[in-house]
Amino acid sequence: MKNIWGKWNSDKNTDDVALSNALGISLGNKAIYTRALIHRSINDKIAENNERLEYLGDAIFGSVVADYLFKHYPFKDEGFLTEMRSKMVNRNQMNEIAIKMGLNHLTQFNKSDHHLRRSQIFGNTLEAVIGAVYLDKGYNATQKWIIKKIITPFLFVDELENSEYNQKNKLLGWAAKNNKQVAFQILNEEFHGGRRQFSMSVTIDDVEMGKGLGFSKKEASEAAAIMAIENLNI
Incomplete structure (x- = not known):
């Protein structure tokens, strides 16, 4: 039978190392990170897939971005900050970042579903991973990690400022x-x-x-x- 989940379960230790390298952190509670990579297409049990972590990570990421922009642009008004935040948390943008980080190779999903391949599934996984980092490391460490590993290398605010969002x-x-x-x-x-x-x-x-x-x-x-x-x- 074809394995639709990829290679995650074939060598758990190897994949733990791969995820740790992709994120640039050590994994504390490994079970949380494992769940962050499981899409509901292969496990629809709420306690065993990444949807709740995705919800949490979305909120944490939005909070960190808002704080970052508030400090980076001390003289810009609310409208500008809101538009910049929308550009940075855009799902297409998140999906591209997740792929660049290699999460597309680690996400467990039904690979026979071609609709999923064309969706923002990897961006959703990134949000779930952010939720896992938060639960594992706490808010302050997660904030520093997001700035170092996501915002600084992938979200060039000066370019986004001049980009056409709509x-x-x-x-x-x-x-x-x-x-x-x-x-x-x-x-x-x-x-x-x-x-x-x-x-x-x-x-x-x-x-x-x-x-x-x-x-x-x-x-x-x-x-x-x-x-x-x-x-x-x-």
Whole structure:
């Protein structure tokens, strides 16, 4: 029978070392980190998959980013700080960071589900890992780790400050200039860890060009727009 979970269970010690190296920390409570890498597609028991840790890690990461921006930009107003935080915690961004950290090779999920491969599953795993680090190390150590291992090497605030965040508006603007018809459609809506998750698609002249997942319609449509922009090479 094909192993849909990857190689995690084949050599536990080797994978502990791989995760420790990817995160740049020693693993204290290894069971928490193991759970952080388990997606509900292979274990739907609340106490045994990473959804609760994902919820916790999302909150911790948002708190650390807010504090970081508040101190990094002492003279910027609330609107600017809110927009910058949105850029930094963007799920597509988190997914890219997780892949660069190598979490895509350690996450346990149903690899036969091609929809999952195109979702932000690895970004969700990163949030779960942040939750695990918090439970294992405490807030202060987690804050320092996030700044050192996530914000500093991957989130270049000066570049993000000048980046165009709303990719949906960018796509709509391109369509208007090129006389193209754009339509966003909700494909699915379900609950994950007590939160409603939306799946949306975007079509250009009735041809599907992107799909996205998010915990709000706005987030899902933004993710779909990002994929469409990549496929269209805009």
